[in-house]
Amino acid sequence: MLVVENLRVSYGGIRALHGIDFRIDEGEIVCIIGANGAGKSTTLRAISRMVPAESGTRMIYKNEDLLKYPADKVVSKLGISHVPEGRRIFDNLTVMENLKLATFARKDGAHKIEEDRERVFSIFPRLEERRNQKGGTLSGGEQQMLAIGRAFMSGRNVMLLDEPSMGLAPLLMLHMFEALKAINEEGGTTILLVEQNARLALKFAKRGYVLEHGNLVLEGNSEELLADPEVKKAYLGG
């Protein structure tokens, strides 16, 4: 279980998150929806320790204090991976190298790593076709596949996904979410997703939180949120 309490983050004196609380159970799929600038990405970055949380923040994963781990150890020791906004594929590395880099700190042997790579290729056959191509030559959708593949390879107790639907054609979006669902179901991977596309996110996740100006203002099951008049008005286009 991932527990976040009183998460506060500031950028240069301006507070982006005002002390938010949430928890996610093992194997759950949870989404955070909200407008641009609400603090969604910051939330994920704080969990993966890319940005520092202010004192008073508590973040616990499986009885481990997240704040004691630097960013790379959050991935390699706790298995919490982060698919960043804009995918951030290494353009100058091939598909294979991108996947291999994600296993940098793994110590469970080449055989296990090979197995995982085969699994990534079976989920996303396109990546196997493009295995020796540079990341920069991939289409947006392929880059998103690679970003998810990388996260799968680096650690998959929890996957943090930042706007995985951004810039994708509707069919590709569905494909991506089906793949994520498969990863969640077969490996018990906990998924925390942040999305501007609230409708899609709430269809995919079981539960959701609504983030506004750095505060969580609403939480509930996806059906409840989809039916909520406020959510409808603000995030689902009326």
Add this chain to the structure above:
Amino acid sequence: MVTYFFQNLINALQWGSFYALIALGYSMVYGVLMLFNFAHGDIFMVGAYIGFGVATGLVSLASMGALALPNWLILVLTILISMFLTSFVGMIVERVGYRPLREAPRASAAITGLMIGIILETGNLAILGARRVSFPALIQSTTYDLGGVFVTNKKIMIVVVSIALMYALHLFVRKTRWGMAMRAMAFDYVVVPLMGVPINNIARMTFAIGSALAAVAGILFGVAYPVLDPYMGVIFGWKAFVAAILGGRGSILGACLAGFLLGFIEIFVAMVFPSTLRDFIAYSIILLILTFRPHGFFGEPYSARLRL
């Protein structure tokens, strides 16, 4: 005329080797951390002195009969031990000088680098005094006459060792996961930790490798020109820095090629013009090249790199 040309070509290759080996350190560090380590020329100097110390020690051990080592083996051991020791100098410089400034403006890192350089120079003066030291002659010079072109065994050794190291570095960067992490950091260091890669270790390793290569350059320089002084790294450092810029910031291949090109330009300018004009003309040519190619041969504009 043709033999004269080839004679100078050999000399240019030797000088280019020094420049290229040092330029690699600038370029690798820039590629990974986006800063220039302006103390790098002085690390070259420290490497030369460490090499001097190790070689002198081994020679005296051998002469006392404590170790039965032939001279070539002393040279090999000197290179290996000095690479190892000098890499620690680089790692300390990174840890003490640069890591605290990772998020600071780049100018702070540049100033720090210059100060570390002064500390290394004056530290050397404080320890060893103002006298110059001479590098032990480990190789008996032999000259080969190749159709009128005279080549010494030292020059061949210097060029071969340098190119072999450059190739080894190339393989390291292309084939190992550490090298892969370096390339990834060069592209977008912000997300590298998300791959589970400890970037501080990569930064430390980059400084270690760059410093080890500078140590080799220092020892090879000592083999060719056996007189060392505490300020020898200053002019070499700046010239190798120019090579790194000319090659394209962060480009390993570029640093090697530009290092050799610098050697060629210097030597061939000196072929035609009086040697007092050598650097003036040589670096005017390079300035002209950079006017038309400000990013160097293989560099990319600053904006090509992603940031959070």
